[in-house]
Amino acid sequence: xxxxxxxxxxxxxxxxxxxxxxxxxxxxxxxxxxxxxxxxxxxxxxxxxxxxxxxxxxxxxxxxxxxxxxxxxxxxxxxxxxxxxxxxxxxxxxxxxxxxxxxxxxxxxxxxxxxxxxxxxxxxxxxxxxxxxxxxxxxxxxxxxxxxxxxxxxxxxxxxxxxxxxxxxxxxxxxxxxxxxxxxxxxxxxxxxxxxxxxxxxxxxxxxxxxxxxxxxxxxxxxxxxxxxxxxxxxxxxxxxxxxxxxxxxxxxxxxxxxxxxxxxxxxxxxxxxxxxxxxxxxxxxxxxxxxxxxxxxxxxxxxxxxxxxxxxxxxxxxxxxxxxxxxxxxxxxxxxxxxxxxxxxxxxxxxxxxxxxxxxxxxxxxxxxxxxxxxxxxxxxxxxxxxxxxxxxxxxxxxxxxxxxxxxxxxxxxxxxxxxxxxxxxxxxxxxxxxxxxxxxxxxxxxxxxxxxxxxxxxxxxxxxxxxxxxxxxx
Amino acid sequence: xxxxxxxxxxxxxxxxxxxxxxxxxxxxxxxxxxxxxxxxxxxxxxxxxxxxxxxxxxxxxxxxxxxxxxxxxxxxxxxxxxxxxxxxxxxxxxxxxxxxxxxxxxxxxxxxxxxxxxxxxxxxxxxxxxxxxxxxxxxxxxxxxxxxxxxxxxxxxxxxxxxxxxxxxxxxxxxxxxxxxxxxxxxxxxxxxxxxxxxxxxxxxxxxxxxxxxxxxxxxxxxxxxxxxxxxxxxxx
Numbered sequence: 001x002x003x004x005x006x007x008x009x010x011x012x013x014x015x016x017x018x019x020x021x022x023x024x025x026x027x028x029x030x031x032x033x034x035x036x037x038x039x040x041x042x043x044x045x046x047x048x049x050x051x052x053x054x055x056x057x058x059x060x061x062x063x064x065x066x067x068x069x070x071x072x073x074x075x076x077x078x079x080x081x082x083x084x085x086x087x088x089x090x091x092x093x094x095x096x097x098x099x100x101x102x103x104x105x106x107x108x109x110x111x112x113x114x115x116x117x118x119x120x121x122x123x124x125x126x127x128x129x130x131x132x133x134x135x136x137x138x139x140x141x142x143x144x145x146x147x148x149x150x151x152x153x154x155x156x157x158x159x160x161x162x163x164x165x166x167x168x169x170x171x172x173x174x175x176x177x178x179x180x181x182x183x184x185x186x187x188x189x190x191x192x193x194x195x196x197x198x199x200x201x202x203x204x205x206x207x208x209x210x211x212x213x214x215x216x217x218x219x220x221x222x223x224x225x226x227x228x229x230x231x232x233x234x235x236x237x238x239x240x241x242x243x244x245x246x247x248x249x250x251x252x253x254x255x256x257x258x259x260x261x262x263x264x265x266x267x268x269x270x271x272x273x274x275x276x277x278x279x280x281x282x283x284x285x286x287x288x289x290x291x292x293x294x295x296x297x298x299x300x301x302x303x304x305x306x307x308x309x310x311x312x313x314x315x316x317x318x319x320x321x322x323x324x325x326x327x328x329x330x331x332x333x334x335x336x337x338x339x340x341x342x343x344x345x346x347x348x349x350x351x352x353x354x355x356x357x358x359x360x361x362x363x364x365x366x367x368x369x370x371x372x373x374x375x376x377x378x379x380x381x382x383x384x385x386x387x388x389x390x391x392x393x394x395x396x397x398x399x400x401x402x403x404x405x406x407x408x409x410x411x412x413x414x415x416x417x418x419x420x421x422x423x424x425x426x427x428x429x430x431x432x433x434x435x436x437x438x439x440x441x442x443x444x445x446x447x448x449x450x451x452x453x454x455x456x457x458x459x460x461x462x463x464x465x466x467x468x469x470x471x472x473x474x475x476x
Numbered sequence: 477x478x479x480x481x482x483x484x485x486x487x488x489x490x491x492x493x494x495x496x497x498x499x500x501x502x503x504x505x506x507x508x509x510x511x512x513x514x515x516x517x518x519x520x521x522x523x524x525x526x527x528x529x530x531x532x533x534x535x536x537x538x539x540x541x542x543x544x545x546x547x548x549x550x551x552x553x554x555x556x557x558x559x560x561x562x563x564x565x566x567x568x569x570x571x572x573x574x575x576x577x578x579x580x581x582x583x584x585x586x587x588x589x590x591x592x593x594x595x596x597x598x599x600x601x602x603x604x605x606x607x608x609x610x611x612x613x614x615x616x617x618x619x620x621x622x623x624x625x626x627x628x629x630x631x632x633x634x635x636x637x638x639x640x641x642x643x644x645x646x647x648x649x650x651x652x653x654x655x656x657x658x659x660x661x662x663x664x665x666x667x668x669x670x671x672x673x674x675x676x677x678x679x680x681x682x683x684x685x686x687x688x689x690x691x692x693x694x695x696x697x698x699x700x701x702x703x704x705x706x707x708x709x710x711x712x713x
Binding site: 160192197198200201202203204205213216217218219220221222223228231233236238240241243246249250252253254259260261263264 | 564598699708
């Protein structure tokens with residue numbers, strides 16, 4: 001059948017199909033997909049320790065009483081190249097631990113199958129049954145920005161530029177639109193490349209900042225004026241917008257504008273009025289502050305304050321995924337002995353208290369706790385050298401570790417390891433989690449991302465060009 | 477040739493759903509003629525294969541620095557001569573207060589600005605528009621000479637669409653040009669109507685059932701100003 005000279009029925013249908021496809025796209029295909037959520041909601045706590053942490057003080061300790069790791073042998077030619085130096089640490093808690101272990105103090109703490117360095121706090125160790133330590137991760141870089149962005153996205157950066165989306169954005173995207181701020185980033189970088197607006201991170205640095213995000217600031221419009229404005233925005237669709245929308249930027253803009261108004265229209269702000277005055281605290285804030293032992297401005301501005309924002313966002317249903325820089329200032333090229341353990345310890349204390357709090361909170365209207373639905377990934381951009389330098393500091397080191405926990409993660413488990421010579425990464429048998437220097441696989445951040453997403457029942461297709469491996473030993 | 481016709485036809489079909497603001501004079505707006513009938517080519521120029529999408533530099537969002545420069549230009553000056561801009565509740569320049577939150581590089585920690593149209597950006601632009609438009613209109617309504625006003629230049633401060641329809645329409649066209657760089661033709665009723673309706677509803681929202689006062693009209697202009705400042709056309713270029 002010919003409809004018009006030179007036009008076949010096939011051509012007409014092709015054109016009609018193309019045009020109707022455009023109409024369908026414009027009429028909201030993305031929002032429909034956005035509302036598709038998995039049946040078993042999963043939360044993510046993505047905790048970052050900024051600056052590069054010392055493995056031996058936390059996740060991959062060495063026995064300081066071992067002759068190989070004494071100062072006089074570690075630095076010798078042919079020596080181990082590993083000096084834990086716990087005895088140089090001035091932190092009171094570390095000193096107390098070593099004193100308790102005297103006369104042959106190792107500096108190592110044990111719980112179940114796990115071993116920890118002396119900077120890990122009892123508040124975190126108490127959760128050992130839920131924790132999985134992954135040792136011997138190859139970070140492939142000694143540059144802060146690169147390591148940080150590598151672990152945030154699971155993709156090696158392009159130069160210094162982040163490549164891909166943050167783990168939290170991927171989780172927020174796959175879980176769909178169900179929260180006021182699906183993806184909250186507290187004092188940390190986060191990225192969303194090619195994801196819909198609802199999955200984009202909302203960056204804040206304090207509870208006050210979050211309040212400013214959740215409440216309209218300044219003079220408001222009358223409600224009828226506001227309604228008129230929204231009708232106008234919904235109706236108007238100008239040619240100028242079409243011209244600017246070749247890359248989808250206008251669509252993103254409109255989606256983001258709608259999301260921003262949803263965000264400020266809710267009641268979530270009541271949960272983040274973090275005042276230290278008990279008389280002005282809501283019951284939720286009071287409970288939270290008691291649980292996290294927040295009583296001073298320093299607490300509020302430090303790791304506990306950051307952790308409190310994350311906990312509140314997860315427990316009150318504000319966010320699906322929270323990235324938080326729990327601790328910073330760990331780049332101790334100088335004065336590692338006086339600074340590093342204390343800094344780590346304060347961060348771990350906050351993390352341990354948050355886990356305890358999540359375990360005490362009911363998940364929505366179920367019999368579960370929030371922790372039952374929370375996956376935790378705790379990381380730093382790389383580690384610190386196994387030898388102390390001449391300035392009592394430690395420099396950047398490739399071999400790092402991370403801490404993982406969650407409903408799909410096998411707790412009370414140590415995976416991988418590092419060598420007793422220069423603290424280098426070892427390949428891992430992905431099925432058993434044991435070091436396997438011959439047939440094993442080198443573990444990278446992309447493998448952690450893929451395995452964590454897998455444990456949450458989510459896809460990790462976006463990592464395809466990183467050739468990720470599933471560490472099956474990590475999975476329940 | 478058939479492929480070309482297919483592409484052109486598809487473009488034409490999609491374009492029918494586009495409310496054509498600059499229909500009055502295609503040479504005055506920033507639009508690109510994609511019809512393939514543009515007579516601009518010299519007669520001896522070889523035929524041009526018009527793609528279905530004109531690819532040029534990608535559209536991008538204003539940076540914070542650009543916004544800092546743009547708002548005062550668009551919104552004019554306060555009575556004391558200082559530039560109108562968004563002030564945070566603590567009376568500090570809003571774009572300075574939220575600069576770090578919105579990812580403006582400090583060239584210490586960050587060297588690259590995130591120019592995504594994120595919900596956070598749009599949230600603060602909402603706040604900015606409501607505040608800055610109010611400041612601009614407060615200044616305008618204190619100036620008796622229309623030519624000295626930034627926003628209400630072609631109508632009296634008490635005029636509504638029922639008392640001075642021509643003046644209101646002219647001012648709306650002026651604002652569209654001022655904020656978005658889009659010139660609407662005098663006879664382009666389809667494009668002006670939504671803006672006029674918005675203005676009228678804004679006035680009514682403030683006045684309720686009584687006759688509108690000057691303050692009610694000011695509220696109408698504020699809603700229009702907010703709509704223009706929070707539109708994609710203002711932020712994307």
